[in-house]
Amino acid sequence: MSTPLDEQPAAGRPARAIPDAGDVRPVDVLSVSAVRDVTPAVRRVTLTAPAEAVAAAGPTISLLVPRIGDAAPAWPQIARDGRIVWPQGSHGVSLRSYTARRQDPAAGELDVDFVLHGDGPAASWAAAAAPGALLGVASGAPLGDAPAGRLLLAGDETALPAISRILASAAPTTRGVALLEVAGPEEEQPLSAPEGVELRWLHRAGTGPGLSTLLADAVAALPRPDGEDLFAWVAAESAAVRAVRADLRGRWGLRRGQHHAIGYWRRGRAMAPAG
Ligand SMILES: Cc1cc2nc3c(=O)[nH]c(=O)nc-3n(C[C@H](O)[C@H](O)[C@H](O)COP(=O)(O)OP(=O)(O)OC[C@H]3O[C@@H](n4cnc5c(N)ncnc54)[C@H](O)[C@@H]3O)c2cc1C
Structure with a gap:
């Protein structure tokens, strides 16, 4: 893709x-x-x-x-x-x-x-x-996810459709956490997830989209799970994704096939020129 x-x-x-x-x-x-x-x-x-x-x-x-x-x-x-x-x-x-x-x-x-x-x-x-x-x-095109025993999902509102599909197709035995950044409680959506996956909603509470460090801070606070049966999927504003990606590659030591971290939009910049 x-x-x-x-x-x-x-x-x-x-x-x-x-x-x-x-x-x-x-x-x-x-x-x-x-x-x-x-x-x-x-x-x-x-x-x-x-x-x-x-x-x-x-x-x-x-x-x-x-x-x-x-x-x-x-x-x-x-x-x-x-x-x-x-x-x-x-x-x-x-x-x-x-x-x-x-x-x-x-x-x-x-x-x-x-x-x-x-x-x-x-x-x-x-x-x-x-x-x-x-x-x-x-x-x-595909979403870029891969099945794993442990999942880390992190995204903002633009990533919720993808995260909802990843959670819906995950094996019932999957464990992990989904970090979901939204404006506030009114933006939370019901999502079906395997029992072992915690849904953690993070509220910007007045901070503008693309301006918070909520996702990077939440990932930074997560200890790396043991073993290699891990996959991390991350999508949000580009700068937020860059920070999370660096942590996952550095501290967590995730290899290329163990993560997909992609900027879904860029603050202050149109995604592509209009025709
Ligand atoms: C693979 C992929 C899947 C995506 N799936 C979805 C999806 O299902 N639903 C969805 O809503 N988005 C999704 N996005 C994000 C979406 O493509 C972008 O938000 C895109 O910029 C929207 O285009 P636009 O024409 O509205 O704004 P643009 O013309 O691209 O941008 C205009 C202005 O709006 C700002 N902007 C763009 N998006 C946002 C935002 N979310 N919040 C605040 N400001 C913003 C830009 O920084 C720019 O200043 C996805 C992106 C990718 C790469």
């Missing part, structure tokens, strides 16, 4: 050759069927599509977000090697990474939980989303 924060080519990078029409396929276009607020800051958008499109769109999704109200977006196409081929000129479609909180190909449905952080094409689109609105899907 490409590095999520670097997915869309930066402005100024040399343009690559445009493939022939025969070498590209259209993106999957999903339609909003329902919208509901899970918490004050998280909006769940249910999308419908044929079973194959739902199955292919996740768990991590490269979403193509059109301008609000654009009923006929100029979607990019997908080259044979998976590269996104953008239309020439201004098109208003933005590429953003999200997680399918629920994928049900049989029902032709997919849920995406958007954090309404107040800025950016994706959060703004979600804030305005209504049945009938369209979203494109460029590709799906």
Whole structure:
């Protein structure tokens, strides 16, 4: 999988050759069927599509977000090697990474939980989303987790959809802890987890998103579990993830295959240039 924060080519990078029409396929276009607020800051958008499109769109999704109200977006196409081929000129479609909180190909449905952080094409689109609105899907990818006897999960609101899926698919005998940073008690969500995994909610309590050291402090206070049957999965604001990753690689001595720690967003910086 490409590095999520670097997915869309930066402005100024040399343009690559445009493939022939025969070498590209259209993106999957999903339609909003329902919208509901899970918490004050998280909006769940249910999308419908044929079973194959739902199955292919996740768990991590490269979403193509059109301008609000654009009923006929100029979607990019997908080259044979998976590269996104953008239309020439201004098109208003933005590429953003999200997680399918629920994928049900049989029902032709997919849920995406958007954090309404107040800025950016994706959060703004979600804030305005209504049945009938369209979203494109460029590709799906794995979450980067791996089964282990002991799990450490750490993330903020943007990581809750992924963490909920990791917990739901963990073996019932799994032990460990999930550190979940949210604004406050109103942002906690019910999560199913194996009995041996402690869910620890960490409240920012007035500190802005991306400004707290809650995750890094909580990890720093955890003794390294014995043995090597360990996996750590971490996703949040980039600086927070960097601090946690350094601790896990240093003090815990986790090897490459024992952790996945990735910045899901960057404070003060759009994730990718809008088209
Ligand atoms: C693999 C992966 C999976 C992800 N899954 C989800 C998911 O399921 N749900 C989800 O909500 N997000 C998820 N994210 C994070 C999401 O992609 C980013 O938050 C993204 O920046 C949102 O795009 P935007 O267009 O709304 O804002 P952008 O245009 O990217 O950014 C605009 C401004 O908003 C700020 N900003 C961005 N995100 C946040 C935030 N969460 N809180 C406060 N300020 C923010 C930026 O710093 C910037 O200043 C995921 C990211 C990755 C890499």
